Amino acid sequence: MIAIVDYGAGNLTSVKKALDQMGYECAITSDPSQVARAEKIVLPGVGHFASTEALSRSGLRDAITDAIVRGVPFLGICVGMQWMFERSQESPETPGLGLFRGECERFPASVKSPHVGWNDLQIDSSSRLFRGVQPSSFVYFTHSFRAPVAEATTACCEYGGRFSAAVERDHLFGVQFHPEKSGDAGLKMLSNFCVL
Amino acid sequence: MLTKRIIACLDVDGGRVVKGVQFVSLRDAGDPAELAKAHAASGADEIVLLDISAAHQHRATLLDTVRRTAAQLFIPFTVGGGIRSLEDAAAVFSAGADKISINSAALANPVLITQIAERFGSQAVVVAIDAKRGKDGSGWEAFTHGGRTTSGRDAVEWAREAESRGAGEILLTSMDRDGTGSGFDCELTRAVADSVRIPVIASGGAGGAQHFAEVFCNGHADAALAASIFHYGFSHLADLKKELAAQQIPVRWPC
Numbered sequence: 001m002i003a004i005v006d007y008g009a010g011n012l013t014s015v016k017k018a019l020d021q022m023g024y025e026c027a028i029t030s031d032p033s034q035v036a037r038a039e040k041i042v043l044p045g046v047g048h049f050a051s052t053e054a055l056s057r058s059g060l061r062d063a064i065t066d067a068i069v070r071g072v073p074f075l076g077i078c079v080g081m082q083w084m085f086e087r088s089q090e091s092p093e094t095p096g097l098g099l100f101r102g103e104c105e106r107f108p109a110s111v112k113s114p115h116v117g118w119n120d121l122q123i124d125s126s127s128r129l130f131r132g133v134q135p136s137s138f139v140y141f142t143h144s145f146r147a148p149v150a151e152a153t154t155a156c157c158e159y160g161g162r163f164s165a166a167v168e169r170d171h172l173f174g175v176q177f178h179p180e181k182s183g184d185a186g187l188k189m190l191s192n193f194c195v196l
Numbered sequence: 197m198l199t200k201r202i203i204a205c206l207d208v209d210g211g212r213v214v215k216g217v218q219f220v221s222l223r224d225a226g227d228p229a230e231l232a233k234a235h236a237a238s239g240a241d242e243i244v245l246l247d248i249s250a251a252h253q254h255r256a257t258l259l260d261t262v263r264r265t266a267a268q269l270f271i272p273f274t275v276g277g278g279i280r281s282l283e284d285a286a287a288v289f290s291a292g293a294d295k296i297s298i299n300s301a302a303l304a305n306p307v308l309i310t311q312i313a314e315r316f317g318s319q320a321v322v323v324a325i326d327a328k329r330g331k332d333g334s335g336w337e338a339f340t341h342g343g344r345t346t347s348g349r350d351a352v353e354w355a356r357e358a359e360s361r362g363a364g365e366i367l368l369t370s371m372d373r374d375g376t377g378s379g380f381d382c383e384l385t386r387a388v389a390d391s392v393r394i395p396v397i398a399s400g401g402a403g404g405a406q407h408f409a410e411v412f413c414n415g416h417a418d419a420a421l422a423a424s425i426f427h428y429g430f431s432h433l434a435d436l437k438k439e440l441a442a443q444q445i446p447v448r449w450p451c
Contacts (some may be wrong), residue, residue: 113393
């Protein structure tokens, strides 16, 4: 079973709908024990970085951390990906998981923010998440903060400078865009994660 | 590069699409779910479903329509029409919408924008503005209730307030151009787009590919909405995107 973690931030039905459509067994849950038993974990999220504090309060952060140590595949989407970094300027006092080094920052004043719409990716062909995905695919973004380009970056995007659209290391995956809203390319990425 | 979005709009009454669109391959050309899927397949970057039912008893029908449409749609999906409260919005999100669009209710009760944004995020709140040029020719006024009632508010100033209250996007319809096919109102669109930091979707007046190119280049629009692309002489939404790509407008093509 794939656990889609519900921590009260945003709309999770679209992720579930995409996995349902492709026939992967999944459940939306806010129960740490169910997350602990999951074969894979998806952490969606739209909204404010501070909303991830609910994960600590509810025991979900510990369940996720334990699962990651055991090698359970993990996919963070949007704020869920940003949470995998050390912190974000959006809420400096809220600790991220620190799985990837760096701090999420605001877009420069030279571009409109939030970054909303379809932008193209520069994909690292060695990525497992992007297997079978066209190297310059368009995906759908909606966010006001962005993660820096890091060693683990597997897809870059350009908007007021380059930023991390996707990161990947071993069984850890993060995407800033919304694969569940990115048409066939996005569904392929979700499917790649689900079959790991 | 961030692309300019082409948004397909479905006007729905009692669960049926009312403006004529003829996809020959469809079993049921009036079914919003089938039409949305077909638009997505031909390159629409986003779908907006606008409920124009006057009767409130159609609410259950609308939610069922949203549920069926969302089930097969993997691009952003906005639902508008008749959303008057946080509860109305919550029901539409729970049926599968990614964003809601509010117009009259936002003007009557601007706090609603903030309430929905705080619960579902600003990215989920589209404020729709129906704007009409003032009688003296200067500026534009925001109208409500399908363009029947004046709000007395300046459209540009209202857009700025909507942004400050938490709106994530502005859907700007020119009432002067709507249905004319004479092109988007680039002056209006630019006035709003240059006054806010959030994306502006231009609507009303499209009659050909050139009009889309103009509203992106001269109107500074981030996206443009087309209610029934077939009325513009295209057999496919894909043809419009091909044409725009050929004119060096950044669009998601091929997709």
